[in-house]
Amino acid sequence: MLARSVLLAFLTLFVFIGCSSDHMDTPATPSTSQLEISPSDGAVDVRLDAPITVRFASGIDRAVVEQELHLISELDMMSGICPDSSMATHGSMMEVMADSMMMRHLDDFHATGIDFQWNAAGTECTVQPDSMLEPGTRYMVHMGSGMTRMMESRMGGMGDMGGMGGHGTGSMGDDMMFHFATMDTSDGGHLGHH
Secondary structure: OHHHHHHHHHHHHHHHHHOOHHHHOOOOOOOOOOEEEEOOOOEEEEOOOOOEEEEEOOOOOHHHHHHHEEEEEHHHHHOOOOOOHHHOOOOOHHHHOOOHHHHHHHHHHOEOOEEEEEOOOOOEEEEEEOOOOOOOOEEEEEEOHHHHHHHHHHHOOOOOHHHHOOOOOHHHOOOEEEEEEEOOOOOOOOOOOO
């Protein structure tokens, strides 16, 4: 029990250091033999038509993934337009990563519409936003704790999910959050495929 407490304290410290604003600009690949995600955590200049690809080491429960995976735009978080006036002040992406109530709110009311396409084995999911991504914008891919628990159950041997990357902290310690930023098209850059 003491070893687990020490490990959790170390992971919490690592997460706060690893999720600094510098980290948001430094490409890193949260890839293990269990999970790979693209765009990688910290990726920048992501095309506006880019899908999110999630690869699993073995077949998983598609319904759980489709319920627990959300794409959240920083612009949508900061817009000030919220159907729940008690939650109108959302805070930054960094702040919400430790707030389970706020993350549920963002998932329910501010997530980008997405479509899931699976390979036959159920080991690869292409998540396609229902419209072009916004230019020069940070996005969060949020994988809820139900998804991480299912992955641990199906793929086994994962222990603490911190070994898979992601940045959930505090009450969100079982969740995974990955971040990327889209290309800035203000200088006339390409929006995506023509």
